[in-house]
Amino acid sequence: MRIARLVTLVLTAHGSADPRSATVTRAIAGRIRRIRPDLDVRVAFCEQSFPALPDVLGSLRGPAVVTPLLLADAYHSRVDIPALIAASGVEARQAPVLGNDPALLAVFRQRLTEVGVSRHDDGLGVIVAAVGSSDPSANAATAEVARRVASGTRWAASTVGLATRPHPSLAEAEEKLRAAGAQRIVVAPWFLAPGVITDRVAEFARARGFAMAQPLGAHNLVAATVLDRYELALTSVSGTWSVAAPPVAVAQRPGA
Incomplete structure (x- = not known):
């Protein structure tokens, strides 16, 4: 059994001049915290909203997984966020975007049913x-x-x-x-x-x-999908940390 130091989840949205966007981001972070009360969850934005991703990364004392609150794997996930992580100089790894995950499609269908x-x-x-x-x-x-x-x-x-x-x-x-x-x-x-x-x-x-219909919003399945992407980043053998991998303690299984 591998017991790793808990790695901060930095939920990172694009950011918007419209405050409703940041409100939903923070509400999703709140749902993640209720699902995983042991996990340090921070909110960050690439632009227009605060706190900015570089500021959040700079405030951390340990490693982080920057988890994009994005549906599409495009410019923001491929260019913006990697550049901000690299410039921060902190121990961080980027998780995959949410994409068209089946859980999100279930929420999408629910929003249609609601109308x-x-x-x-x-x-x-x-x-x-x-x-x-x-x-x-x-x-x-x-x-x-x-x-x-x-x-x-x-x-x-x-x-x-x-x-x-x-x-x-x-x-x-x-x-x-x-x-x-x-x-x-x-x-x-x-x-x-x-x-x-x-x-x-x-x-x-x-x-x-x-x-x-309404947008997907702060649904539990959205929060669960974010956590899935966070876990994927932690366990990925191909992913690299921007500075150095976080220390991992390895414990023997009982009776091993």
Whole structure:
């Protein structure tokens, strides 16, 4: 049995000028603490919100796993966060992003159910609204969310509409669903928290008379997924610590 010094979990969100985003991040951190009261959980942001990731890392006395509160594996997870960790000079490892984990898809379906969506509605079309990325692989992962959320349903179709990229736009997503036979359309935001971009999506939905589900939010399954990514980073044989690996004490199993 390996008994390791507890490593701080630094829950790291992108940050936003909209305070609702930081509120959700802190609420998720609170749920993580309730699940793992033994674990030191800190909140940090890459930009616009406080505390900033470099400041949080600089305040630690031991190793940390920087766990991105991000759905997409794109610029922020591949460039921003690694650069901030490297510049900090502290003992830290970065966990994988949350991605389209089955637990998050379960929350996504729950949010749709909350606005009256039935999996048996064969006249329904669902727009999975996402932020969009310059990285094609990130957009492909979002398209996979649209496919998976519709799996096992009788919906007419589901498709992605990007809020910040030109194609496919939310309007183009609507056209695609209409062409597939959708008589009713619901907008499902593939976002963790409300903010400026989800407000833009909501304006589109209101103008069209579409119902819109809530973002994933501070759900226990979101917190559990964060913890899963933290554990993956701790146990990864390929991951490296930015300075040095944390000391690990090795104890023999009883009777060994």
